[in-house]
Amino acid sequence: MNNRKIAIIDKDIKSIGKLKEILSLCGYTPVPVIDSLLAVNTIIQSDLDLILMDLRIPQYRGFEITYTINRACETKKVPIIAMSDVYKDEFRGLLDFRGIKRWIKKPFQPLNLIWAIENAIVA
16 A cells, blocks of 8 residues: 545545545545635645646636645645546646646546556656
């Protein structure tokens, strides 16, 4: 077991449940976050190895959260993988600008997710 801690920021409890199961089976420690308003504090207080974030969350949007996270010294180097069911090529610049280096389209295959996580952590 690698015990790497991965935050899951998503509005959908079912998605969080599935992600928790996949991550746990692969030896990761999931840190679920449903309330986007609490996401930044949870992330800063946790010693994370990676953040999985749904960009289409209500209230405090994913792009806003990543901006705040990347400005905090404690979390500046934590890789972020964006998750969304919608993607357009024009998002690429905004993703880069906000510090999101990887993106995965929902729904995704578990092995593709684990591959993206391992590549983001190693990079």
